[in-house]
Amino acid sequence: MPLMIALAQINPTVGDIQGNLELHRRILAQVGNRAELIIFPECALPGYPAQDLLFENAFLGDLQEALEILAGEVGDRWVITGTVRQEDGRLYNTAAVLHNGRIVAWRDKTLLPTYDVFDEDRYFTSADKIEPVTLTLSTGESLKAGLHICEDLWDLAYDTKVCDILAEQGVDLFINISASPFRIDRDPRRRELIVEKARRLKKPYLYCNLVGGQDELVFDGHSLVCDESGELICAGAVFEEDLIYVPFPLDTMSATAPARLAVVATPRPATTTTLTRVEELNGAIVLGIRDYFRKTDHREAVVGLSGGLDSSVTAALVVQALGCEQVIALAMPAVYSSSQSETDASMVAQNLGIRLEVLPIESLRREMQDTLEPFFQGTEPGVAEENLQARIRGTLLMAVANKRGALLLTTGNKTEVALGYATLYGDMAGTLAPIGDVSKSDVYGLARYINEREGQEVIPQAILEKIPSAELAPGQVDPFDYEVVSPLVDELVLNRATDEELIAKGYDPLLIAEIRALMVRAEYKRRQAAPCIRVTGKAFGVGRRYPIVNRYGH
């Protein structure tokens, strides 16, 4: 009889120890006696990343208490879950092994990512030993599990090779519990590493990943199981919770011929990398929005709908996340707004089935300028006058959000956030930036995908074709050729390309210098920007830390 293993790809909430404990209970009840070993992701109990909450002794105490309660409820099953433990004043990111009412073992994380969005050296101490954990099963047989955590798989840049060290001690299979955040093209890389380890070390590899949104991060789930020949045999759902049963053939376990791991229950295709770039973007952003609202107890969203591309795409994504009943759109025309914009905005609202209110701001704009006469009198109109309109709109949007207990979402894309082509406290006002990590080029792609997906022109072709404009001054259009600037910004942000590399790719040296300078000067705006949902390898936000006071590249 094979040992049945369940991978519980759950969606916990940071800090919600009680709620996360309930998630564990729900899975335990659902699994019942269908599986003898149940595996939860990294930090499934505290949520990930819990950040400085981990410095609060009360939090650590509550966490430990919850783990002990959970241990008391697992019965004669084996449960592995991710938590944080404290010993001698040090914190460990750890996998707790629970059985028969007790915490039987801890396996601590060895490799602590401290780059990009990760700060694990700030919190954790690296494991002081690496060894398999032995589970004695109901059949009397022993299972030696090479249990390790997330980054321990990503060992290329580290001297310590955790899986190899485990394999040297003899293991029957590898278990990796992860909280590995999504980014475009992350998934094939993950698979490659897993397949390579399974094949080279000739053992099945079970990878259980977290799912859900947490601030800027989205965890995509997509847990994977690979047999000892390196073949992917099943995968968890992408962007949603899942429970995956994997039978492990105990009888051949200690044979010299490697055991053949065969899926008997709920076989699943392991081919979800067929998701296209825009499908991935769409899925990640929708989950990020939905979880932000759900986990902060909000239901309704407010969006400024200008009739332009960015706000239209944002609105469409928010509707997917929350439903059209939960989205309120505002159009706020002023003197420089075209009638086409209003038409386009109302078309989008109609296509999405959301409420649109038109609040004209022209008289407010004039009144503001009158009030500012002591300072504006005799000056040339410029950025102050333009920002004024954006900030009146931001103020109105926030007022509606405040009045209704809703959340305002910003609509800026990554390219314009990079360039600082946005008004702080104006169009940058909002709680979350759904497309803040999506380049202008990808916003076009998303729009086309959304239309295709819905089988109708949700976002009218006119919006896709018109020249982008903030409409804050007479005859204004965005001063960038996005077909050139959008990929250039990506080169600078994602690849940290040097001038030489960019010139070799055909970019104009003057343009490079101009864009670099704009990016440096906009740092102060980004420091006050709403968190954006991270979908690329380098988003503005917690994973990119630049000084504001910075004379380099000016």
Add this chain to the structure above:
Amino acid sequence: MPLMIALAQINPTVGDIQGNLELHRRILAQVGNRAELIIFPECALPGYPAQDLLFENAFLGDLQEALEILAGEVGDRWVITGTVRQEDGRLYNTAAVLHNGRIVAWRDKTLLPTYDVFDEDRYFTSADKIEPVTLTLSTGESLKAGLHICEDLWDLAYDTKVCDILAEQGVDLFINISASPFRIDRDPRRRELIVEKARRLKKPYLYCNLVGGQDELVFDGHSLVCDESGELICAGAVFEEDLIYVPFPLDTMSATAPARLAVVATPRPATTTTLTRVEELNGAIVLGIRDYFRKTDHREAVVGLSGGLDSSVTAALVVQALGCEQVIALAMPAVYSSSQSETDASMVAQNLGIRLEVLPIESLRREMQDTLEPFFQGTEPGVAEENLQARIRGTLLMAVANKRGALLLTTGNKTEVALGYATLYGDMAGTLAPIGDVSKSDVYGLARYINEREGQEVIPQAILEKIPSAELAPGQVDPFDYEVVSPLVDELVLNRATDEELIAKGYDPLLIAEIRALMVRAEYKRRQAAPCIRVTGKAFGVGRRYPIVNRYGH
């Protein structure tokens, strides 16, 4: 003849490699042949912290080039300066030793702070060896220097004791180059460590610290020299640049009796810890404001002056930093503003000698509410209406700042930022928060200090005595007893006090729960707050990283 050593306590700018090179040159020219060894602080060439700039190859290349240029200009003097070097794709926070046109040696930092505001594990690899550096002097004698960097002194929490390891190899003196940011009560701790090391290891200790403001951080300078008996014999200026000459008696250097280090040039008192708490706060904030403006090429500040305590104190600090000609104040009364507030605001402006413009916002407020009728109609006035007034003010303040190329400063204190008693995009709008790390209690202290310092009631007694109010609703006063809540917030933020500890100190359990919940809920506001000048051991900002989505403590 003693060896003359110069400690150059300079104020570099992050990313300004050329400008920082010029600072080095200026010192080298000033010192001439008065000193044979000239010491600059940690990261004096790139500035500190250069953050993700260090991931740009072009930046690292320019840095190396500047260092080589500098080496070419030191002549037969020995120069030690702080920079970052790359080797085999790894970065080291390093002290470069320059002599006769060459980079003679590197001494890398061993202990890499990765806590609070520090992220050094993100960037740097720890030194792979710890050894003294030997300088051959013009007299033919050799000086063995125990050269190390900042945190290498703060070894209590680390297993590696850098100074001890250096001492075991025999050194004539210790040299520490630092970029140690200011916080209240940091200085006595620094001294204690230095004195202990000098006394126990029986060698003179030279500590050269950076000075100046960089984003949230202020470096206070106050370089120190301690003789081999542990006696502090001189100190650099606090909060300003300085050049300190220290003669080192070579003739007794290798004698068994420890050499007596005697100051001959520009003797300075080593007693600057007589600075009071408010003097320290005042000095750090003024330097922080001044450098933020200078290093971002701004001259003029805009401040909203409500007639309340916080904005009055902020305005007084800004005037100290920039001069009264460079400060513009706006009072923006609405229907709930008291006439007393306007009187108080104009009194403060008059006392400070700054321009005050009164821009009434009542008709804007009404017009906004009318525009919002589709959403406001039939609802009870509440937080939406209150925020509206704050955001109209924020919009006007930003318009004036934009129009004049000035920077808007926020006036919120740490206690209210903690509690979320502030309006995002309203009174929270601004580039820098001078008193954002100053508790309400300390704001009172600062006000009294400022009055005492100026020998007149710059901030009228009436302001110090009235009950704090945001004046956004009829009869409104701040819903906190700051005498209780201000220290309670400090306990929670600075000491991470548990409920048990707080109850033992006499705090009401219900109040504790309420304040904790307010703090958690305000995280999303703080994420978009202006950077505050960090003056305590735990400021909101880069050194305190809490999740927004967080159900703990709600």
